[in-house]
Amino acid sequence: DVIGITMRLWKLDDPAAVPSKRRCCSVEDTDDARQAADAAGIPHYVLNMEREFQQRVVDYFVAEYGRGRTPNPCLACNEHVKFRALLDRAMAFEADFLATGHYARIEGDGASRRLLRAVDPNKDQSYVLYTLGQAELARTLFPVGALTKPEVRALAAEMRLPVAEKPDSADICFVPDGDYRAFVRDRLPRAAGVTVDRGGAVVARHDGVDGFTIGQRKGLGVALGERRFVTGIDAERNVVTLGVEDDLMSRGLVAENVNWIGGAPHAELRADTKIRYRTSAAASTVTPLEGGRARVTFDRPQRAVTPGQAAVFYDGDAVLGGGTIARAER
Incomplete structure (x- = not known):
């Protein structure tokens, strides 16, 4: 037997519940699921997950920006x-499994499953x-x-599902207009704090570190006549540091809250480490x-290693584990 379940994450009168082609989790999305x-001829239930989502995702997202970090909700x-x-x-519900639409694979059985x-x-x-x-x-x-997106759409059309041609979601689901900085503010x-150059001289003032992220080039509140990037954020002192492209390069990082899917290794290991969702994994040595x-x-320095983002370790297609980037090591 199969049942369908949808999470209700927002109250119906919340702006995040307004339909959007670039977001998920709206009232319209719940209707699509129903x-x-x-x-498919299966029962459908809507589960109220507002409290969990608010505490674990939204509050976390806002707090991390307040700490000068860039979270992945x-x-x-x-x-x-x-x-x-x-x-x-x-x-x-006495279900044996939870099936989701995530694009990933699970291999193995018993106590040795792998995420691919x-x-x-x-x-x-x-x-x-x-x-x-x-x-x-x-x-x-x-x-x-194990399918490509076109194959999934073709199957959905064959099954006459109403979501066969539904656009992919792209924006943060709980930010109504896509302006996450305004949401956090x-x-x-x-x-109030200061923005300094790589030598420590004050070049501008700002009203909160939450408006900045490592690697940011636009919206810095200062025109220096040449390209400058956010290279450091000190939330305790409320200081944002600007630098040049080379200042963004890091030879390594330290990750915290590390999860090892198959158990923690006892020694350093080789792995390809991915430091953000849309970048390629880089060859590296990982030391517990x-x-x-x-x-x-890293074998080669990486650009804009950003605290708050995830560092995920791969062995080929297999995910070994990962953690939250605590700091870059230049």
Whole structure:
């Protein structure tokens, strides 16, 4: 037996519930899910997950920007909402598995399952799933991970599902107009600070570090006549540092809250490390550290290693694990 479940993440009168072609999780999306369930001939339930989503995703997102970091809300949602709270709810329905539309694959059985990249490299979402452990992998199915997006659309059309030609979501689902900086500003107190050049001289003033991210070039509040980038953010002192392209290059990083899918290694290992969703993984050496941390040393320096983003370790197509970038090491 199969049932369909949809998470309700927002109150119906919240702006995030307004339909958008570039976001998911609106009232319209819930209706689409209900119609798809009807077409498949299965029951459909809507589960209220507002509290979990607010606390674990939205509040986290805002707080991280307040700390001068750049979070990935999809990671938080997968770890705490979809594959914890939602998975638990699914098991309360006496379900054996939770199947989602993530583009990734699971291989193996027993206590040695592996998380793999999707077949379609353009849609692969394994990067935002590194927090899954053996318990979650044992109860999860990724049925579209072995298919390309065109193949999924063709199957949906063949099954006469109403979402066969639905556009892909692209924006942060809880930011109504795509302006995440305004979203954060509305939820954090203003804290005036300074912007300095690479020598420490004050070149501008700002009203909060939450408006900046490593590698940012536009909206710096200063015109210096040549290209400058955000190269450092010190939230405690409220200081943003600008520098040149070379200042963005890092030979390594330290990650915290590291999760090892198959168990923590006892020694350093070679891995390809991916430091953001839309970049290629880079050859590196990963050294486990105490306290759930790991040090990554790249074979070649990487650009704009950003605290708050994830560093995910791969062995070929297999995800070994990953963690949150705590700091870059230049």
